[in-house]
Amino acid sequence: MFLLHRHPLKGGKVHDLDTEKDDLLSMGEKAMFIEHPTDPANRPKLNQVSKWDLPWAGITKLPYTITGPYLKTLFDKVFIDGLHNPMQRPNAEEWEIALLKTTDLMQKYHNVSCEQKWYVFDNTNTPRCPFCNTAHKGTLPVLDLYYQFQETTWKPENHRLMVYNDQYLFQWHVNRNIARNEKLTAAQKVPVGYFTFFNDKWVFVNQKLTSLKDVTEDKEIPIGTMLELTDGKKILLSKEEGGRVIVVTMANK
Template sequence: MNIIKVKSVIDPSKIYEYVDDGNPKVGGVKDVYFSPDKKYAVAFFRDFIDFNHKESIKKIVTLYHNNIKNGNSSEYFLDEIYRWPYDAVEKNGKWGVIVPFYNGKFFFKKGYTANETIKNGEKVGKWFTTPSFRNKQYPLSLDRSELGDWLSYFQIAINISRGVKKMHQMGLAHSDLSYNNVLVDPVTKSACIIDIDGLVVPGLIPPKVIGTADFIAPEVLKTKHLNIGDPNRILPNQKTDLHALPVLIYMYLLRRHPFRGGKIWDLDAEKDEILAMGEKAVFIEHPENPINRVKTDHLKKWNIFWGDPKKSPFTITGPYLTELFKKAFIDGLHNPILRPIANEWETALLKTVDLIQPCSNPDCDEKWYVFDNTSAPKCPFCGTPHKGSLPVIDLYYKFKDNVWKPENHRLMVYHNQYLFKWHASRKVIRNESLTPEDKKPVGYFTFYQNKWMLVNQGMPSMKDLSENKVIPVNSMVEIRDGKKIMLSDEEGGRLMYITLTHN
């Protein structure tokens, strides 16, 4: 075993070691070696890099790394959401970055159902956005134990949105956000953004690549033919990240590409690709423009349920995400300024999670679905209808004494579902900065003796306004149609209005 030592270019007193067996892991532009204890990787650029690139790397591993390290929720971002490079080294004139090793959950335990060729391989996001890998008839389908359920992908999308939000808050752009540069683990609902050494600092650090096919923004492809110095040439930036982000979210939740439809723009495959993803890009589910609909004969050829927008239209993601997909893929597709920002995606995803219902079919692959606002909801994946009564809760917030305003936030109830502080008060924001105390449930719903009940675990001012009764901590109240329950009487405290649907 050949162990090589290299010095930091930031602090020459720091020495790093890696194992060189002559067979590095080969990436797009880097060769990757691992430390003997597998705690970090040393990723060397294959080619020599220029002065500006070196300066950008120095900033990424010092200034921006320290910004995260010394900011809010640093552990969440550095341990969970990013593999952020924290030092740079040089060997024989070639530069490399020191990156923390991937968490063990981001490696396949089993891999394929039929064989184990990808066992211990990295769980890059691409595996989980491709319908064929979850089709049981397909010989290379992934083992069910690796796939998670539909709810897993909402949390994965929330984590990616938070990662992009944080970068943008620091004035950075990822520039190559794609399913190749995000590791995911549906089992633990985790996501991790990688390949961060190519970050773009507007006005200071230009992009090194134009992106990955499927995720490149239309304006970048449309101007790709222009000289790099041409002022009309569009290079990756924060707005192009805000194209790639919804494409990723759409692909994780619906497992198809939003612009790969039936329309052929040019018989030359390369020209067709540039037009279909660039200047002529049209959302396959555009409500008014059917030109790029997915064709039925394609579905027969692909033999996949997920490819059919008629069976699983984007509206099954619920009202908040439907609205944002329209903004991103219709209004903002060719007008980048109109694209929703990462924080909007995070908020919409979190509100959608509150609309999710468990499917009662034990054999349903997806296990969860978003309530469709009808009196007879059913799972869009397996068709199983909801049985029995269903409490629907609309949240109102206390604007001033005796004045409650609607929140445009709904909570669906199911047996053993929890209530949290962020439901009880708008002063508690559900984001990465929540404290362990804030994450504790303050109540839960239960179906008890054929009645829906809410148990108060930690809301001292909870009150049944319909009957003017205080509901003390460790007591419960029946959830009935038309009932109003105040969760908190503080400013910003919330009130629940209950609608009980029957089928």
């Protein structure tokens, strides 16, 4: 309800003419996700909802999948797999990780007539804002995070960072041993660099990383210098234990 401004179980299906009984059934024994992928019985009826509930009540235009891949997976576990089987529902830590990963997928949008201003990247090569349906203009760097599985083997972490003008990079992106939680030190909360669109190119400006390396070009990137982001480029963020590699994909080319 915080994210999508609608109740996940209160749809168009009526279980009993008695309002109190109907509410007990729809919230309990007969509960059904309003966006169940194979059973549309509880879809909201837009001709029965208040105008104040629009546009959020319109699940066709604004489906729960606009929250991004990480939260979508957990919503499936809660409202489909685990709705009547609590043991299948995700725990609090899974929610925290998914929410934090989702913030890294947020993309700033500059359509002045769009109320939202931000949206979650949908992992397509031609992204558009789901709220105003306007296509993104210009290239869009997408950074996939990798960790060192073995000495010569790097594996994807199922974690992406979207780039926008003046987006910051933090220690918790650089090193997988640093968790983004309440235990962060003051020093760990300080950005280590930032991304910007400069001279018609996307670049990363290194402010604090002592072992930043352009792996593709086999070139060290000292503090105070910048690195251009190009499609397919591999960048080592840190040589320390837990240090990550990012791989750049240029969407919307």
